[in-house]
Amino acid sequence: MHVILANPRGFCAGVNMAIEALETAITAFGTPLYVYHEIVHNRPVVEKFRSRGVVFVDGIDEVPNGGTVMYSAHGVSPAIREASASRNLRAIDATCPLVTKVHMEAIKYAKDGYTIVLIGHEGHDEVIGTIGEVPHAMVLVEDEEDVAALTIPADAKIAFLTQTTLSVYETEGIIKALRVKYPQIVSPAKSDICYATQNRQEAVRELSVEARVVLVLGSQNSSNSKRLEEIALHRGKAARLIDTAAEIRDEWFQPDDTVMITAGASAPEENVQECVEYLKTRFNATVESRVVREEHVSFPLPRELRSLPVLK
Structure with a gap:
C-alpha cells in the first residue's frame, strides 16, 4: 500500500484561532466556561473540551447570568449578542474573520438597498448568523432549483454572498443560474469561499x-x-x-x-x-x-483575550 x-x-487559521482562544479562556477564567454552539464542527475536538469542563449550548439562556460565553468560529447574529448583553455575560467572540467579512458585506449591501441572495446550507450555524445580520434583506438558496423559484423582481438591486465552507464546484452552477436570471447581480470582488x-x-x-x-x-x-x-x-x-x-x-x-x-x-x-x-x-x-499549495495565514486572538495577564 x-x-x-x-x-x-x-x-485552518480560523480554527487554530478559535481553539487557541478557548484554551486561553479556560486558563484565564476556569470552568465551567460556555460556548455558544460547537467551537468548531469536529466531534473529537468538542468531546475533548467537554471533558475539561466546557459546556456547549444551543441557547444563550442556558448560560448563567454573569457567566463567560464564547461565540464559535461560525459566528452569531446580532440577536445573540444582544441576548448576551442583557444577561450580563462576558462574551468572547471567536468568529473566523472570513465569516465576519461576509457579515460586513451583508450589512453593506442591505444598507445600499440590495436584496441579498445567500448561497448556503439551511440550518448551518454560519448561515443562521449571516442571515441574522439583515434578515429583512436576505433570502437563502441551496441549489439551482431554489434560484428558479426566486420571486425577486427582475429589475431589483440584487447581490449574492456565499457560505465560506462550500465548494467552488458546488456553487458554480448556482452562481451561473443567478447571473442568467438576474444579469445585474453583483458580488464582492473576492470570493467568500475561504x-x-x-x-x-x-x-x-x-x-x-x-x-x-x-x-x-x-x-x-x-x-x-x-x-x-x-x-x-x-x-x-x-x-x-x-x-x-x-x-x-x-x-x-x-x-x-x-x-x-x-x-x-x-x-x-x-x-x-x-x-x-x-x-x-x-x-x-x-x-x-x-x-499542492503553501499556507501562511494566521489570525490574532479575539480582542477580549489579547490583554489578559495570562498572555503577558
Whole structure:
C-alpha cells in the first residue's frame, strides 16, 4: 500500500484561532466556561473540551447570568449578542474573520438597498448568523432549483454572498443560474469561499487522481469536510469521511492500494497521524507527503483575550 498525504490539510487559521482562544479562556477564567454552539464542527475536538469542563449550548439562556460565553468560529447574529448583553455575560467572540467579512458585506449591501441572495446550507450555524445580520434583506438558496423559484423582481438591486465552507464546484452552477436570471447581480470582488476551503478542495482534485481510496478526516456535520468527500466521490473514488482511525475498516482496502488522506479544516492532525499509523501497521504502507499549495495565514486572538495577564 502507498499513502499520499495531502497538503494543505487540517486546521485552518480560523480554527487554530478559535481553539487557541478557548484554551486561553479556560486558563484565564476556569470552568465551567460556555460556548455558544460547537467551537468548531469536529466531534473529537468538542468531546475533548467537554471533558475539561466546557459546556456547549444551543441557547444563550442556558448560560448563567454573569457567566463567560464564547461565540464559535461560525459566528452569531446580532440577536445573540444582544441576548448576551442583557444577561450580563462576558462574551468572547471567536468568529473566523472570513465569516465576519461576509457579515460586513451583508450589512453593506442591505444598507445600499440590495436584496441579498445567500448561497448556503439551511440550518448551518454560519448561515443562521449571516442571515441574522439583515434578515429583512436576505433570502437563502441551496441549489439551482431554489434560484428558479426566486420571486425577486427582475429589475431589483440584487447581490449574492456565499457560505465560506462550500465548494467552488458546488456553487458554480448556482452562481451561473443567478447571473442568467438576474444579469445585474453583483458580488464582492473576492470570493467568500475561504482560502483554506479552496486549497483543501484543490488538493483533493489534484491528488485523488492517483488514488483508489480517499480518507477524509472530519465530522459529518462539518460542511467543508463533507465537500472534500463529495469531490472525491464525484471523481469516482472510494471516499470515506471519518473522525478517527477507530472507524477504519480493513475491507475498504486492497493490499496494493494507493490511498489518499486529507482532513477538513476543523480536523486535528493527531487524528490524521493515527490513520497513517494504522495503515502502516496493518498494510505495511509507505507514506509520501505531497504539497499542492503553501499556507501562511494566521489570525490574532479575539480582542477580549489579547490583554489578559495570562498572555503577558
